[in-house]
Amino acid sequence: MRIGELARRAGTTTRALRFYESQGLLTARRSTNGYREYDDADFRLVNEILTLQAVGLSLDDTRPFVDCLRAGHEAGDSCADSIEVYQRKLAEVDACLDRLNSVRAGLLTKLAAAVARQPEPCRVVDRNTGEPNAIEES
Template identity: 75%
Template sequence: MRIGELARRAGTTTRALRFYESQGLLRAQRSANGYRDYGEDDLRLVTEIRALQTVGLTLDDTRPFVECLRAGNPAGDACSDSIEVYRRKLAEVDACLERLAAVRAELAGKLTDALARHPCQEQP
């Protein structure tokens, strides 16, 4: 399939596909006339990349998943390197949630203090 069809089927743009190719995540075959030619495996790779980006992984984070699929595995997260990316990203999210919880607690305390000084204001 040509790049336009791959973009349409994957729900992305030809520009994104060219970028993936420039980053080494996608490898197009070239037809005799120089057009990029892709197969169903490429559609699977692009679908995986987009799904991973949707849950917050960077394009670089997707590399182990792409390599895992290219190695013939049934899923991009069937390899240990992919599992490590999940673990690392989950730890990053947990740390972010902890920071947000601390900020929330600080703000709630400040609001409580402010409301105590202004009794005519509605309590939370």
């Protein structure tokens, strides 16, 4: 199949496929007229890349999975290097969640303290009249 058909089948763009090729993730064979030619194995590679990116892996993170498929394995995560990428990415996500939970806890503490002070509407002085105005709360 040509690049346009592969892009349509995989739900991506020809530009993305050319980029994958430039990054060494996809290899196109050339027909006699110079057109890129792909097969079902290439379709599997592209699907693997897109699926992995959809769950948060970077394009570079997909390399071990692509290599695993190219080595003839049924699944891209059948190889130890792929498992290591999953583990590393999960550790990154866990660290991010820890940071977010810390921020959330800090915000909850600040909110509870502010509410406990029973806040009143803020008054702002009108620059033109010098009179105080209440800020409308929404």
